[in-house]
Amino acid sequence: MNAPAPPPGPAIGVLGTFRLDGARALVTGASRGIGRACAVALADAGCDVALAARSAEALAATAAAVEARGRKAVLLAGDLGVPGTARALVEGAAAALGGLGVVVHNAGVLPTAADGATPVVAPFTESDRHGWEQVIGVNLHASAELCRAAHPVLAESPRASLVLMSSVAGVIAAPLLEAYAASKAAQVSLARTLAAAWARTGIRVNPLCPGWTRTDMTSFAHTSGPLSDWLLAHVPLGRWAHPDEVAAATLFLPSYLTGHALVLDGGLSLADGGLAGIPKPPSSFAAP
Template sequence: MERHLTGRHALVTGAGRGIGAAIARRLAAEGARLTLLGRTRAPLDALAEEIGASVLQADVTDDAAFARVFAAAGPVDVLVNNAGAAATAPFVRTDRALWDSMLAVNLTSVFTGCKLALPGMVERGWGRIVTVASTAGLRGYAYCAAYAAAKHGVIGLTRTLALETARAGVTVNAVCPGFADTGMTAESLDRIQAKTGRTRDEAVAELTKSNPQGRLVRPEEVADAVAWLCGPAAASITGQAIAVAGGEVM
């Protein structure tokens, strides 16, 4: 198999589990040299040993810490903004603290990562930025106003940066998973069960009812989309928000 990212340095935020870990494995299989960034060291170290990657520990909502570890990583050719969090509440019970925390991790950290990565990419004439957004950035969902607003913001930022870098050899895209088979979704299922008394299967059915395929998205499916966007076959794909959601968004 041709390894399209041999010689490229990829940095993945939120790389310790779920979609981030799947993306790191997939990019490593494409030959990229990986730097894994996250808040919790143990899962990062375990994955790094598996795929032969470097590890940096930082909270992406801490601008100074993010900038410090980014500089330590060296020039980045591929940036995958995957770090994120989801908290739910009816809008009338969404306070400023919840709003600020969702925008900080899901939107402002993407702004910071792009600010750190783009100058070097433009200078070198090649770069790939892919942000893991959500179908919540393409449509509305009840009870997640802050999260949906942040993900809509990510897609607006993606489209703007794509236009600004279109002649610089850089592409900027987003992938938008539906509900995926990850730890974050497992936490959502736990909340549904606790609040409603439903069984696990009933809770899964509730989350997947908007997916025409009737299932959770596999992290590896998202990783495949990211790898394609980083490869030569997608050189003319920029400014896109690609749903990986079984036909939920068309």
């Protein structure tokens, strides 16, 4: 069992607890969006970072940003829809960096059409097993495999943190996104359960639950004025999150916090959207 980490003292101060100097991190889905922001934030905090996505070329810009901060970047390619990839990424990252203390498992997908890019946002009754398996495979099965592989590696670190990038869709109802929501709810449950199971090995496990964040994944919505307006009408803060705002939470999570689903959603999950009497515009989607 790891020795408990010392409390912050005058030598480092409270802000110093956000530093991760000398730590070694793996970020999946680091080629863009929230994952890229997490990788750069971890480098800012002092981590060397292993970066994973389906192709190494897609990681070049993130690697350049990590190296510009004086930290080492390691590129790992692998499709998390393929069994065995998550384990290979963890083992490859640990081998290349000499261990791992921080894992941000961020890669995730919405169901997509046959072109592999267009998101399918449709009534559940129109969904099929293919879409379900696609989303559960990448978002949930790969998470489980990654956690299993990461445990022995993280247990060697004195201050280990495992973050599963879930979603506010994992803690509230998300009609038209049932497979995605189910996978994200399962990530919350997996993280909370492992937090309890692994606490005495010194590994903190936290699910992070962002709301609507402006990335490629949500471009179908934030590039469409009417759809964006409709979605933001349900967000009390009334705006999209920036990926950096999500990434900042990954620096906070490796503290005295475990098994906590941190919901970072501009108030979206508050009762009735917390809209304080502002009527919601009608949805442009057909009811299932």
